[in-house]
Amino acid sequence: xMQPAAVALGLRLRVLAEGPDVSAAQxxxxxxxxxxxxxxxxxxxxxxxxxxxxxxxxxxxxxLAAMAEVTSVQPxxxxxxxxxxxIVMREKLTxxxxxxxxxxxxxxxxxxxxxxxxxxxxVVVKTPRGGYDGKGVLVVDSAADLRSGPAADVxxxxxxxxxxxxEERVPFTRELAALVAxxxxxxxxxWPVVETVQRNSICHEVTAPAPNLSDDLAAEATDIALRxxxxxxxxxVLAVEMFEVERDGVVDVVVxxxxxxxxxxxxWSIDGAVTSQFEQHLRAVLDLPLGSPEPRAPWTVxxxxxxxxxxxxxxxxxxxxxxxxMAHDPGVKVHLYGKEQRPGRKLxxxxxxxxxxxxxxxxxxxxxxxxxxxxxx
Numbered sequence: 001x002m003q004p005a006a007v008a009l010g011l012r013l014r015v016l017a018e019g020p021d022v023s024a025a026q027x028x029x030x031x032x033x034x035x036x037x038x039x040x041x042x043x044x045x046x047x048x049x050x051x052x053x054x055x056x057x058x059x060x061x062x063x064l065a066a067m068a069e070v071t072s073v074q075p076x077x078x079x080x081x082x083x084x085x086x087i088v089m090r091e092k093l094t095x096x097x098x099x100x101x102x103x104x105x106x107x108x109x110x111x112x113x114x115x116x117x118x119x120x121x122x123v124v125v126k127t128p129r130g131g132y133d134g135k136g137v138l139v140v141d142s143a144a145d146l147r148s149g150p151a152a153d154v155x156x157x158x159x160x161x162x163x164x165x166x167e168e169r170v171p172f173t174r175e176l177a178a179l180v181a182x183x184x185x186x187x188x189x190x191w192p193v194v195e196t197v198q199r200n201s202i203c204h205e206v207t208a209p210a211p212n213l214s215d216d217l218a219a220e221a222t223d224i225a226l227r228x229x230x231x232x233x234x235x236x237v238l239a240v241e242m243f244e245v246e247r248d249g250v251v252d253v254v255v256x257x258x259x260x261x262x263x264x265x266x267x268w269s270i271d272g273a274v275t276s277q278f279e280q281h282l283r284a285v286l287d288l289p290l291g292s293p294e295p296r297a298p299w300t301v302x303x304x305x306x307x308x309x310x311x312x313x314x315x316x317x318x319x320x321x322x323x324x325x326m327a328h329d330p331g332v333k334v335h336l337y338g339k340e341q342r343p344g345r346k347l348x349x350x351x352x353x354x355x356x357x358x359x360x361x362x363x364x365x366x367x368x369x370x371x372x373x374x375x376x377x
Contacts, residue, residue, distance in 0.1 A: 001270065001335070002262070003027050005279035011286075016045045023337045024055070039063050046071045053236055053285045054261055057083040058130065074184070074235040074285040075260050082232050083260040086165045087128045096231045098224055099254050101243075102168040109146040109155060112166050116143070119168040126165045127158055137201070139169065170254055172243035176210055177265035178225035181237045181280040184287045188229060189280065191273060191293040193221045196241070196265050199306070200344060203264045205365075206302045208272060208295060211357060214251070217244075221253050228258070237281045239263030264304070264346070269293070271333040271351040272300030297353040301361045303368035305336070307345040313373035314341050318348075321371045325350075332367045347372070 003024075006013045016034045017025040025031035034041030036059045046052050046067040053074050061084070064077035082089045090103050104115045106125070116123045121143075127136035138154055145151040158164055175198065180190045192209035209218070225240040239259040245252055266277035275283075275291030283290050308314050315321050318336055325332055329352075336348035350371070352364040369375045 001267070002278040002282065005276060005282055009279065009282060011282060014045070014049060016041065023339060026338045036060075037063070039066060042067055043070060046073070051285050053281065054080070057260055072285075076233070076235070079233045079235070080260055083258050085128045086126055086257075087163065089258055090165065092232065093228065093255060096227060098228060099252065101170050101254055101256075104166050105163050106166045107163050108159060109152070112140060112146055112155075113143050115166045116140075119166075122169045124167045124169050125155065125158075126167065127161075128163065128165055135201075170243045170245060170256075172245050172254070173251075174210075174244050175256075176213070176221060176242045176244055176253060177206075177263070178221045178240045178242065179237065179263065179266045179269075179277060180222070180225045180229050180240075181277070181284045181290060181293075182226075182229040182234050183284040183290060184235050186230075187284075187290050188226055189275075189290040189293045190222045190226060191266065191269055191277070192295060193218045194265055194268065202304070202306065202344060202346070204304050204306070205361075206265055206268050207357070207361065208268045208300045208302075213244075217251060217253065224253065224255065228255075234260055236260065236284045237262050237266065237277050239265050241265070267335070267349050268300045268302035268351055270335065272296055272302075272353045295353075298355050299357045299360050300351060300353040301357075301364040302349050302351045303364045304346050305348040305350065305368050305371045307342045307347055308373040309343045315371070315373055318371060324377075325367045325370055328370075329363050329367060332363060334367065334371070336371075 013028050015024040015028045015031045017031045020033060042063050043066050047070050049071050051072040051074055052067055057080055061077045061081055064073055067073050082092055087105055093100050102119045106112050112123055122139050122141045125138045125140055130136055140151050175196045176193055177196050178193050182188045194206050194208040195210035196203055197205040228240055229238045241257040242253045242255055245254055262277045262281050269276045272295055274294045280291055333351040339347050350364055350367040352360045354360045
């Protein structure tokens with residue numbers, strides 16, 4: 001998704017791909033194959049680049065430093081570690097005064113029970129590294145679950161690898177995301193705060209801007225994201241996932257997760273904003289002047305196309321579904337990722353923008369459902 005923006009800017013991309021057929025390798029050349037943990041492959045790749053950036057946060061910190069010895073690495077290891085390690089993130093955000101759930105480092109079931117004595121049950125336990133889309137996250141409902149049953153077995157395996165992060169389960173009213181970009185020279189830009197809807201812990205729908213979000217709360221959420229970007233020294237796009245909470249009649253936000261890269265919550269910007277998150281990320285990484293993040297229409301809705309659970313529901317060729325979708329609604333923008341169909345996998349997304357929120361939302365949902373095989377008309 002960064003390639004069209006790079007072409008328009010006159011930039012040439014290279015990609016270090018996990019395999020020859022992955023999505024990015026289908027549209028970018030050269031695409032040498034290498035793993036994010038392979039020091040030799042990473043450094044050799046970095047030598048061929050004027051700047052290196054990432055589409056995930058799992059490159060080991062030491063290897064980031066090795067690449068930084070031969071080229072510009074954006075964001076740098078000092079910033080990226082906060083998206084790699086949730087405990088490091090919570091420590092830094094707390095130091096910055098950013099609103100977070102109550103949390104603690106835990107090294108045993110007894111530590112979890114002690115944390116719950118103050119924060120209450122249930123408790124959300126997370127692996128510090130490697131988790132995404134609900135992976136590496138466990139909700140523990142009671143002290144009994146720490147001693148026996150599936151949760152106890154999972155925790156025993158996790159604790160054998162080291163400390164975990166325990167957090168209170170936040171009683172949120174909805175989920176929001178604030179997307180910002182920051183360049184090495186300190187220029188920053190922010191898109192409208194969006195509402196995100198999850199399905200089975202996977203982002204399913206994004207509405208920009210978040211409906212019925214007060215100006216004050218939108219400004220607060222944006223300010224938090226910009227403070228985090230500055231405080232962590234982020235370069236490029238930063239997505240700050242938040243919970244909207246209401247306590248004693250006061251509506252506020254609490255920071256849940258960080259993503260230091262273009263993020264699913266910002267895919268709407270490809271069609272719905274003057275400058276997409278992918279173009280902005282390139283501009284920021286190269287310290288070019290940032291583009292306008294203004295929306296093109298009052299409302300934009302993005303719906304992810306997720307792989308259907310049953311083989312019977314799958315289209316033999318996803319591209320054949322265009323015949324219905326494009327004829328039914330020429331205003332729908334479809335983006336497919338060239339991925340093999342698997343249950344629940346993000347295969348692509350659709351975007352619709354306009355002035356009537358309910359109409360825009362219904363059009364986007366219909367297109368995504370048809371491509372995913374959930375409906376047949």
